[in-house]
Amino acid sequence: MTVTRFAPSPTGYIHVGNLRTALMNFLIARKAGGTFILRIDDTDPERSKEEYVDAIKQDLEWLGLTWDRVERQSDRLDRYAMAADELRRMDRFYEAFETPTELDLKRKKQLNMGKPPVYDRAALKLTEAEKDALRAERGAGVWRFKLRQERIEWTDGILGDVSIDAASVSDPVLIRGDGQVLYTLASVVDDTEMGVTHVVRGSDHVTNTATQIQIIEALGGTVPQFAHHSLLTGPQGESLSKRLGTLSLRDLRAAGIEPMALLSLMARLGSADPVELRDHMSQLIEGFDIERFGAAPTKFDSDDLYPLTARHLQSLPYDAVKDTILAAGVPENLGPRFWAVMRENITTLRDLEAWWALCRDGAEPVIDDEDREFVATAMEMLPEAPHDESTWGQWTGAVKEATGRKGRGLFMPLRKALTGQSHGPDMAQLLPLLQTIRARP
């Protein structure tokens, strides 16, 4: 049974980088007919906020990334305490008392001597009396997991064979001085107890994985299949970390990006397969293969989402957009025609509002000086409403006869006079939708 999880920390809104992780885990579970768990990593009571938990759920629901179960780390603190006790019993856990400043100094010294900045395990040499004294002076220490100094190896679903020398990694702190259990331990306990079989996450977790493999083995768990996807960069390869705040799923949603556009891009970006716009999640599930993804940093350009959104919208029947169209104020009887005319002329559904405003209120006419007389003549010839789709052809035919103008010189000034712009929907189809025509003399 395949079990995967998406494990965000509710300390902010989730962004495209998180989405990549969520989507890959979701697709693996769904493709295998397995279970997808939403795990809220909220062991940090100060930074975790309920409003972010709600927001994460809303964002995933918006995209259709449905989960089978929610788990919260804050509900499972007793499990982590038990695991910690077990590690203590096995002598794989030790208390250390260095202050951040002391650790920093040690690191600097090591670097100066050309050595890797790995924790020197000084705390292992403390006697009980020394520990008591330090505890009295500084309060409880942190708890570090004692790594076995050997190579840690696994076959990564994306990176292939990985081998990390445990001696080049500091013994990880699993419990802070204030007693807070850190994610490195909590995650291992959860993954083991919840039977997680596959863990996909960002390549910033590779070192964590190495240490977590040893913790899992110490606790007698089964090591899941790990895969580390590359991190997203901006279009020029620049780091996205600072911009991720502006690439939250809520922002993309507010900008009018369609779920299937975003999902289609993210399901393929960074893989050997081309991005293909899909209509349904089932197609993404069908076409997903983690092994097609590469380790190189993946360029992400949010501008790519707009043409995909536009193409997705063009494929939608009226029923799929009816609510949005009516909410924009389009009368029910005009709705289907309005959609048929506008769908090719929008990038996002938000553009519909501007088109409806134009239809309803008319546009400020744009008339070049040399066309003034021509437009005035033409407008006098425009039949009274109601107009239908033959009106434009009949009218411009008559205007052509009367003025001798033809082609672009005939049509463009009329388009600009009626819509205030030089681009837009086919005029024969648009004219019957115009409720107000301001260019009439």
Ligand code: GLU
């Ligand atoms: N809460 C962790 C994070 O957001 C989860 C990492 C993992 O998937 O194990 O980075």
